[in-house]
Amino acid sequence: MTRADAERRLLRLGLTEDAVRALVEHFAEADRRGKASHGLARVAWLETQDFDPRARPRRVVAEPGYERWDGAGALGYLTLDAVCRAVIDDPPSQARLVVAERCFPTGALGLWARRIAEAGLVALLTATSPRRLPHPEGGPPLTGTNPLAIAVPSSDGEPVVADVSMGAVTHGDVLAGIARSDELVPFGGPHAHKAFALAVGLELLVGALAGPDHGAVLLVVRADHDPVPAFRDRAMGLRLPGDA
Amino acid sequence: MTRADAERRLLRLGLTEDAVRALVEHFAEADRRGKASHGLARVAWLETQDFDPRARPRRVVAEPGYERWDGAGALGYLTLDAVCRAVIDDPPSQARLVVAERCFPTGALGLWARRIAEAGLVALLTATSPRRLPHPEGGPPLTGTNPLAIAVPSSDGEPVVADVSMGAVTHGDVLAGIARSDELVPFGGPHAHKAFALAVGLELLVGALAGPDHGAVLLVVRADHDPVPAFRDRAMGLRLPGDA
Numbered sequence: 001m002t003r004a005d006a007e008r009r010l011l012r013l014g015l016t017e018d019a020v021r022a023l024v025e026h027f028a029e030a031d032r033r034g035k036a037s038h039g040l041a042r043v044a045w046l047e048t049q050d051f052d053p054r055a056r057p058r059r060v061v062a063e064p065g066y067e068r069w070d071g072a073g074a075l076g077y078l079t080l081d082a083v084c085r086a087v088i089d090d091p092p093s094q095a096r097l098v099v100a101e102r103c104f105p106t107g108a109l110g111l112w113a114r115r116i117a118e119a120g121l122v123a124l125l126t127a128t129s130p131r132r133l134p135h136p137e138g139g140p141p142l143t144g145t146n147p148l149a150i151a152v153p154s155s156d157g158e159p160v161v162a163d164v165s166m167g168a169v170t171h172g173d174v175l176a177g178i179a180r181s182d183e184l185v186p187f188g189g190p191h192a193h194k195a196f197a198l199a200v201g202l203e204l205l206v207g208a209l210a211g212p213d214h215g216a217v218l219l220v221v222r223a224d225h226d227p228v229p230a231f232r233d234r235a236m237g238l239r240l241p242g243d244a
Numbered sequence: 245m246t247r248a249d250a251e252r253r254l255l256r257l258g259l260t261e262d263a264v265r266a267l268v269e270h271f272a273e274a275d276r277r278g279k280a281s282h283g284l285a286r287v288a289w290l291e292t293q294d295f296d297p298r299a300r301p302r303r304v305v306a307e308p309g310y311e312r313w314d315g316a317g318a319l320g321y322l323t324l325d326a327v328c329r330a331v332i333d334d335p336p337s338q339a340r341l342v343v344a345e346r347c348f349p350t351g352a353l354g355l356w357a358r359r360i361a362e363a364g365l366v367a368l369l370t371a372t373s374p375r376r377l378p379h380p381e382g383g384p385p386l387t388g389t390n391p392l393a394i395a396v397p398s399s400d401g402e403p404v405v406a407d408v409s410m411g412a413v414t415h416g417d418v419l420a421g422i423a424r425s426d427e428l429v430p431f432g433g434p435h436a437h438k439a440f441a442l443a444v445g446l447e448l449l450v451g452a453l454a455g456p457d458h459g460a461v462l463l464v465v466r467a468d469h470d471p472v473p474a475f476r477d478r479a480m481g482l483r484l485p486g487d488a
Contacts, residue, residue: 065309066338094310097339097465122452124445135482142479150445152452162445164438187438191431194408194439197485200475201368201394201406207471208366208396219463221341227451231444235386238379241441 001040003028009043014053022081030108033244037172038108051075057082057100065095071102076127079103080112080216087220088119095221104129104214110163110242112218113151117159122223125149127216128206132171132184133199136192143199144214145171145184146206151242154228161242166199168192245284247272253287258297266325274352277488281416282352295319301326301344309339315346320371323347324356324460331464332363339465348373348458354407354486356462357395361403366467369393371460372450376415376428377443380436387443388458389415389428390450395486398472405486410443412436 001009003024010020024040031039055073059082067086071079079100087096106112106127116123129144145167153159168187169179186195206215232240245253247268254264268284275283299317303326311330315323323344331340350356350371360367373388389411397403412431413423430439450459476484 061338063309063338065307065340094305094307095341096309097341097463122449124449135479137482139480139482140478142475148442148445150442150449152445152448160444160448162441164441164445168435187435188432189434191412191433194431197406197408198392198394198442200404200485201392201396201408204396204404204471204475205366205368205394207475208467208469209465211469212471219341221453223452225452225455227448227456231386231448231451234384235379236383238381238383241444 001043003040006040006043009047013047016054019053019075019078023075023077026077026081026107026111029111033108033111035108035110037170037176038111042107046075057103059086065092065097067096067098069098069100069103071100071104073102076100076103076106076214076216080106080218083216083218084112084115087116087121087218091119091121092220092222095219098218098220099209100216100218101210102213103127103210103216106216108163109147109149110151110161113149113163114159114161114242116220117151117153117161120153120223122153122221123149123151124219125216126202126206128203128210128214130171130214133167133186133196136186136196143196143203146199146202148198148202152228153223154232155226156229156232158228159242160228160231160240163242166195166202245287247284250284250287253291257291260298263297263319263322267319267321270321270325270351270355273355277352277355279352279354281414281420282355286351290319301347303330309336309341311340311342313342313344313347315344315348317346320344320347320350320458320460324350324462327460327462328356328359331360331365331462335363335365336464336466339463342462342464343453344460344462345454346457347371347454347460350460352407353391353393354395354405357393357407358403358405358486360464361395361397361405364397364467366397366465367393367395368463369460370446370450372447372454372458374415374458377411377430377440380430380440387440387447390443390446392442392446396472397467398476399470400473400476402472403486404472404475404484407486410439410446
């Protein structure tokens with residue numbers, strides 16, 4: 001699907017031009033960065049989803065170190081887009097926690113975190129999604145794949161962006177027939193209890209802060225130091241998380 | 245080693261009675277929870293370390309949503325003990341980020357996070373330590389094992405406490421001869437790039453906030469919801485992170 005196709009089809013869903021711009025920007029960037037399951041192909045999936053195209057996220061609490069947003073029926077992408085713009089426009093003096101309730105789907109978390117790091121701030125972002133990962137010992141799915149993204153800015157211009165889902169494969173891979181649904185388990189093989197523990201911790205962290213619907217939690221902090229250039233030197237050219 | 249032996253030997257190092265009490269409490273709790281590499285056996289290791297037994301951590305910035313502490317040469321355990329006491333005595337109205345610079349060694353992070361959750365607050369805690377994990381493609385060690393602990397309180401009394409190191413084995417296991425040093429790599433086998441990405445993200449997050457020495461970063465948040473009891477029901481008796 002081309003960008004132009006995507007724009008046309010999203011407008012046809014009743015989304016505003018601003019919303020379409022934000023969505024297509026996210027999807028196209030996901031494709032560019034090799035995260036095709038969060039890319040423009042998502043437009044066809046969105047056409048099958050039930051959502052209010054005119055809903056807009058609302059900031060319901062705004063304190064210097066804490067904000068709460070309500071997706072209010074809008075696509076989670078649009079909530080995270082609004083959250084990113086707000087935090088870049090008005091950065092915290094030191095740190096700010098942003099809790100987004102009713103925030104789904106959220107796309108490729110690393111891209112939102114990267115955007116914040118490109119504005120010179122450290123970002124840590126997680127989000128919940130439908131339960132797909134079972135306990136390593138079996139049983140029903142208990143948690144989402146619950147990615148954790150951490151982005152750290154650098155004076156050399158290129159942030160480091162870790163973006164790790166706790167699943168051994170993605171739900172997108174299962175939908176695309178690239179992976180079997182029984183492969184959608186916590187990653188790690190004999191150490192799957194570790195990825196499961198992270199998925200559970202993040203699931204309950206978001207649940208305790210954002211409530212029973214899928215949500216997102218973002219921590220934004222001013223960087224007081226600049227560790228990335230020395231870290232890149234130490235890695236001697238090895239690919240670091242988020243590198244092209 | 246008994247608790248009484250540990251107390252005697254730690255006092256002999258010149259530590260105050262308060263400091264000894266905090267250390268022994270942490271070590272004994274680590275033993276009780278099966279984390280023997282952070283347990284009373286650490287006393288013998290501390291006897292080989294060079295530290296100022298009279299150094300005390302200092303809180304150098306205190307804002308409602310942000311604190312910065314300086315270990316100031318004290319053992320990291322004592323910094324985290326002081327940080328935990330401070331946050332439990334004076335919890336944030338919503339959220340507080342605590343950055344602890346020069347904070348090492350930090351022990352079993354899950355125990356500090358659990359203490360905060362037992363006081364009814366959500367905790368997310370990470371810390372850096374000597375570089376031991378190489379890139380999955382090889383090369384020199386680039387990051388610490390960089391555990392991430394997440395603890396979420398519960399109205400049923402028992403918090404869920406995830407505490408995950410990014411190493412396939414612990415440095416303690418290598419010291420004890422239970423694991424070979426070449427096994428101290430990011431966990432995950434074919435998915436080791438995921439644990440490595442988390443280790444790098446946490447390394448640089450702490451580095452950007454706390455500076456070049458080992459440090460710790462703690463996020464404490466009021467729980468607005470109580471997701472644990474329903475999650476336990478859903479897990480139908482399967483062991484959850486942090487359960488005995």
